[in-house]
Amino acid sequence: MTPPVTALRNYDAVELRRLDVAHHLPAQADYGEIRDLGGSRIITRAEGCQFWDIDGKAYFDGMAGLWCVGVGYGRKELADVAHEQMLELPYYNSFFKTATAPAVRLAAKIAGIAGGELQHVFFNSSGSEAVDTMFRMVRHYWAVQGQPYKNVFICRRNGYHGSTVAGASLGGMSAMHAIGSLPIPGIEHVIQPYAFNEGFGEDEEAFATRCAQEIEDRILQVGAHNVAAFVGEPIQGAGGVIIPPKGYWQKVEAICRKYDVLLVADEVICGFGRTGQWFGHNTYGFTPDIITTAKQLSSGYAPISATIASRAIVEVLREKGGDFVHGYTYSGHPMCCAVAERNLEIIEREDLVTRTREVTGPYLAKALQRLVGHELVGEVRSQGLLGAVEIVSEPGTNHRFGGKEGKASPMVRDACISNGLMVRGIRDSVVMCPPLIVSTSEIDFMIDTIEKSLNQCLPALRAL
Template sequence: MATTTSDTSRLVQLDRDFMLHPVTNLRQHAATGALIFERGEGVRLWDTDGKQYIDGFAGLWNVNVGHGRKELAEAGRAQLEQLAFQPTFFGLATPPVIELAAKLARMLPGTINHFNFTSGGAESNESAIKIARYYWSIQGKGDKVKILSRMNAYHGIAMGTLSATGIPAYWQHFGPRPEGFVHLSAPYAYRNAGDLDDAGFVDKLIAELEETIAREGADTIAALIGEPIQGAGGVIVPPDSYWRRVSEVLQRHDILLIADEVITGFGRTGAMFGVEQYDVQPDIVSLAKGISSGYIPLGAVGVSDAIYEQMLQPDAMFMHGFTYSGHPVACAVALANIDIIEREQLAANAGEQGAYLLEQLRELDGHQHVGEVRGKGLMMIVEIVADKETKAKFDPAFNAGGKLQSATREHGLIVRCSNDGIAISPPLTLSRDEARQIANICLLYTS
């Protein structure tokens, strides 16, 4: 049953009066008010006026199993009744956190077999960065502290992860940022490759990596952190050989590889984890979002056997963690969520439906304001440009993203629209018919 119009108006006003929304133009929001959702099922959402939408962004890249899964509500309820909270500090544990750690060890490639839990992606990446530095420090290599990242990267916007993030819009007004972070070029062929083919472009990126290591000194660099496919920075799909070549350079220079799988993990790209698309073995993996499909906050950081063996050496406390590291209710929900992802083969479905949706969206390639349509699995973008020949972006004052956002919402589609384009990342339960509906709305508006 939908909320009444008077209730919607009351909630909109309360939102204006008391909410401080993240990543929102607060002045514009105060004028327009919130779009308030009250129900979800599968890939569908309903607002408080009863209007139905397709959730084309899976919440925030994270509702992998779709909305309204009663199995997850039941898993949370059962654990709440049995034991709502115990920490994992001081060697304490609960059955769900132990079972989840063991499950993740079986799922992840290579020797990522040891897990520290968090409440989300930024905490996971903060933890990964700290563990990388800790690993070198306990071996007497305390100068190895620098973190290599890439432009267009998004690793969170806590103070440490903000420095790893390579999107300048997030840096404004929050300085000074912590030092020790060095940004490389993104493997963004549409804007950075020029006339080079994939092989030549990768050669160029690897040369930059080698030059950066030589300039900074390998003995000062702890790790490189990277999303297998960059998400918020523009759904940047690297050339196939990129990550293998990067990994070879890092191994040669004794630099760790941190794979930020916060978005790409748990089936989003068509494989269970993004690194599996590129056949590389990271030393540290950051997880969140799809681990619980957003039903409850949870993240994790996994480390290799080699790192864990070094962490066993000091006769000292590992002085890192959070109150909610390994929350038993969150871990119980995550176990039920992963069971759905595996049982319903949602990674395979993401690959199949993603390929179909991408093919449909590529009908926009000839549009005068579409620069490129790209993606992998169920994460993709229709990049928009003011000028197709020069690839010039729209003037921010034109508010192209805002116009796209209004239009897609009017047509019943929730996606992430910005000055860069339309990012699409629906639940992995997406059907062929639902994929066609998303494509039709995008094609209708841009025709």
């Protein structure tokens, strides 16, 4: 790792931490814990695949921020584009038959990348908003065809689809459902394709069939005439980098077509190169009717997301839908669109999707194999530049420390962070999602640091 770099501004660490506790409510945090710690970890600078905190400590960013910083930090080119656009047209809305040049250009760019029938783009500011747009679009699509009762969504346990009321309801995370009395009505959850936890020892084909069969059974239970869509992430990212068995998505697609159910791919994490193809559905060989995207669309340099719909859906909305009474103040924000377009150009110019598929993705998969056989590791898995290390109390099993999920990974995660590597602990997996620009030597650093951290945590874990 390169030496620490002085931040562009002189920050008073003590004062910022005081203000953080006094006024700032960060996302997905225990506010009492932050108060007791005396403030959050405050980040002041980043470059390439690294960032620095206010105390000058360097970290390798094994999570690409929050699954998003594909082209790495410090891209002056993106800052320049933002500056130029803000001088020319800093803002205008997309309501009432209005558009801006950056929004139109970006929509065309995304349609060209998506290809096929996915040709129509609605802009939002976050992945959660992209999901909300999809939710309303799907229900509207069926309603204008005289089927307002066809409004039930089938999703997966432990899936993640954002933090809004609709998104958190579609997601299958019990901790999120506990806040706000969720899920809302009209949402069903079925098995996740998580063989390590949910498998009965069957082969991939049998497990894929069982998971798909549960979707079909739920459609029949609810009534196909009531089911609007099946929604799933190609790879469940926030659920722990859950990689589906071979054939799973083809089986799911066939079921959706059989019962006239829309197929929605939540590509917020997988989209724009993360899996080694432009989209996760390309990697797994299925064709969705709608996809939701965000994160690597702008590499986190600007808040923007896109809901991308097929020609068939939009044709119905054009002919029968009337006004689609939905939108946000910042839909199609010109600066965000300009930054996103240039970000996609960088991904293309540097051939980062091919590099992920042919170089760094395979290298990560091979490097993870070095952890196989460690007494704390039950499984390693990866696709492209998404990876996970499953922590177990007994080799060759899926047994957890203390007999309960979630005790081991926070400990190992914190050790990794202390050792200069930012990763996440999800359930009992340590997960990683480095920037698309990551080098093979940086991948080695990630895996070596995880191994070091596992060894450091071994005595404390054995004491549980």
